[in-house]
Amino acid sequence: MAEGGNGSAKPTVSPYDEAMDTLSSLITERTRAGKIQKGDPFDYMFDYLKMLDLEEPISKMSIIHVAGTKGKGSTCAFTESILRNCGFRTGLFTSPHLIDLRERFRLDGVDICEEKFLAYFWWCWDRLKERTGDDISMPTFFRFLTLLAFKIFAAEQVDVAILEVGLGGRLDSTNVVQAPIVCGISSLGYDHMEILGYTLGEIAGEKAGIFKQGVPAFTVPQPDEAMRMLEKKASQLDVHLKVALPLDVNLLNGLDLRLEGEHQYINAGLAVALCSTWIQRTGHIEANYLDETKQSSLPEKFIKGLTTATLQGRGQIVPDRFIDIESPGDLVFYLDGAHTPESIEVCAKWFCRAIKERNKQQNFSSNQPENFSASNKLAESYSCEIPRKNSTQILLFNCMSVRDPQSLLPCLFNTCANHGVHFKKALFVPNISVYNKVWSSALPPIDSQVDLSWQLTLQKLWENLNSSEKGGDAKKVDPICEEGEADKDRCVWSCENSSVFPSLPLAVKWLRDTIQQNKSTRFQVLVTGSLHLVGDVLRFVKK
Numbered sequence: 001m002a003e004g005g006n007g008s009a010k011p012t013v014s015p016y017d018e019a020m021d022t023l024s025s026l027i028t029e030r031t032r033a034g035k036i037q038k039g040d041p042f043d044y045m046f047d048y049l050k051m052l053d054l055e056e057p058i059s060k061m062s063i064i065h066v067a068g069t070k071g072k073g074s075t076c077a078f079t080e081s082i083l084r085n086c087g088f089r090t091g092l093f094t095s096p097h098l099i100d101l102r103e104r105f106r107l108d109g110v111d112i113c114e115e116k117f118l119a120y121f122w123w124c125w126d127r128l129k130e131r132t133g134d135d136i137s138m139p140t141f142f143r144f145l146t147l148l149a150f151k152i153f154a155a156e157q158v159d160v161a162i163l164e165v166g167l168g169g170r171l172d173s174t175n176v177v178q179a180p181i182v183c184g185i186s187s188l189g190y191d192h193m194e195i196l197g198y199t200l201g202e203i204a205g206e207k208a209g210i211f212k213q214g215v216p217a218f219t220v221p222q223p224d225e226a227m228r229m230l231e232k233k234a235s236q237l238d239v240h241l242k243v244a245l246p247l248d249v250n251l252l253n254g255l256d257l258r259l260e261g262e263h264q265y266i267n268a269g270l271a272v273a274l275c276s277t278w279i280q281r282t283g284h285i286e287a288n289y290l291d292e293t294k295q296s297s298l299p300e301k302f303i304k305g306l307t308t309a310t311l312q313g314r315g316q317i318v319p320d321r322f323i324d325i326e327s328p329g330d331l332v333f334y335l336d337g338a339h340t341p342e343s344i345e346v347c348a349k350w351f352c353r354a355i356k357e358r359n360k361q362q363n364f365s366s367n368q369p370e371n372f373s374a375s376n377k378l379a380e381s382y383s384c385e386i387p388r389k390n391s392t393q394i395l396l397f398n399c400m401s402v403r404d405p406q407s408l409l410p411c412l413f414n415t416c417a418n419h420g421v422h423f424k425k426a427l428f429v430p431n432i433s434v435y436n437k438v439w440s441s442a443l444p445p446i447d448s449q450v451d452l453s454w455q456l457t458l459q460k461l462w463e464n465l466n467s468s469e470k471g472g473d474a475k476k477v478d479p480i481c482e483e484g485e486a487d488k489d490r491c492v493w494s495c496e497n498s499s500v501f502p503s504l505p506l507a508v509k510w511l512r513d514t515i516q517q518n519k520s521t522r523f524q525v526l527v528t529g530s531l532h533l534v535g536d537v538l539r540f541v542k543k
């Protein structure tokens with residue numbers, strides 16, 4: 001673990017951390033005032049491509065481009081997995097990352113290795129440093145990552161590059177692509193409105209900015225307003241736009257999608273359409289996939305891809321590593337980085353279904369069905385072995401202060417309540433990793449001066465939801481600060497249904513201690529509201 005700057009010996013910086021540190025400068029430079037450049041910053045992407053000699057390689061690259069409000073990453077992960085299983089060399093560029101920046105760049109389904117990453121990183125960095133200057137300064141953080149992705153995929157000569165838009169579409173740095181093979185627009189909803197617009201039509205218009213003249217596109221069923229705009233933009237560009245229906249579960253031969261949740265069938269349906277079209281348009285029809293996909297069955301390789309695709313922190317189940325061997329499965333984290341109203345709802349539904357399934361399995365079965373999704377196998381195998389215990393649901397939540405908790409927490413609370421799931425307690429913690437913070441190989445030291453006013457606001461909202469459900473009026477809630485072990489850092493603000501902890505490790509410690517003291521209890525902890533929180537938890541509890 002990195003030293004926390006406590007004045008001891010200077011920690012040695014690994015080459016990888018050095019690169020991350022260098023990259024961080026792109027974030028600070030951007031926020032520094034007065035650095036406004038001439039012209040449209042999006043156009044600079046074309047200059048950067050020239051500087052990196054990437055224009056020609058990109059024009060030859062075989063690309064699938066995906067925009068959308070929710071489900072982009074999942075759709076891209078399914079798409080990549082299907083095409084890899086069909087025998088193609090794949091490159092996948094997604095965002096954001098949860099633990100390590102290299103998660104954003106996958107080659108043949110695996111995060112790029114450090115060695116290659118560093119080689120390409122410095123290749124791009126040094127050239128851009130040399131060729132940028134007063135007129136055009138260094139690219140911003142996400143633009144740099146996009147350029148790096150292009151460099152990696154070109155140099156590695158992938159058969160197909162699958163690109164997830166970072167934000168919006170029209171002005172996203174990935175949109176320098178001129179001739180993708182096929183485009184996808186995943187589920188549209190409200191997010192980043194200050195940039196993309198406040199109506200679904202406006203948002204759809206921005207996302208449709210990835211459409212290219214004559215290049216076929218697919219989308220999923222959308223609200224009318226969004227669909228009308230997509231159709232309008234498509235017709236202006238001679239884009240043949242088709243709606244891909246959610247994948248029929250019966251096509252999976254009794255297997256499950258590896259990414260859990262009902263909404264993943266929407267993303268999977270889109271991925272199947274994108275892959276089929278890519279295969280057809282690139283002339284790889286020797287395997288005759290398309291005839292098959294039109295019928296009532298999917299090619300084996302598609303099924304393999306869909307049922308093995310992974311993406312961290314989306315419907316992921318992870319047992320705590322520190323719970324002792326006699327009580328495996330007593331503390332299990334259900335992680336999903338949902339942070340918009342629509343995704344919080346699907347996340348809540350997923351959690352309710354997932355815990356019900358687990359509890360049923362725990363009570364009735366000791367044989368593991370063959371079709372368990374491998375990602376959650378560990379959690380499953382644990383839960384199969386353990387004796388009957390009371391399952392208790394806990395919420396571990398934070399959201400960024402730019403989000404409206406009034407649109408997130410009530411939705412989460414009510415959706416779960418409608419499915420008969422009531423959280424025994426909600427725990428609110430600040431995020432450890434700062435937004436966009438690049439280097440995250442270790443957890444930073446705990447800040448005892450941390451400002452908890454945001455978490456206390458979330459807590460009040462939660463307490464009010466609980467009291468109005470019980471028929472009482474929303475009352476004034478004043479959390480009580482319990483000082484643990486005369487230690488200021490351990491101060492916990494508690495109410496009847498919730499606690500605010502000054503840090504994630506303290507909240508996890510509370511969970512572990514409580515389990516040790518109540519051997520008959522199992523905690524099923526839903527972690528949501530922020531992908532950063534999910535990343536923090538993964539780093540902290542994963543083996």
Ligand SMILES: Nc1ncnc2c1ncn2[C@@H]1O[C@H](COP(=O)(O)OP(=O)(O)OP(=O)(O)O)[C@@H](O)[C@H]1O
Pocket residue numbers: 068069070071072073074075095096186187263264266267313314315336337338339342343344346347531
């Ligand atoms: N089709 C969908 N409809 C609604 N919510 C979805 C859908 N797909 C995924 N989600 C929710 O959104 C979260 C993020 O999923 P995913 O990473 O696939 O989307 P994304 O568009 O890449 O998101 P981001 O904006 O974080 O990059 C998931 O954890 C899930 O809660």
Ligand SMILES: [Mg+2]
Pocket residue numbers: 069191
């Ligand atoms: Mg987003």
Ligand SMILES: [Mg+2]
Pocket residue numbers: 072073094095096164
């Ligand atoms: Mg994403």
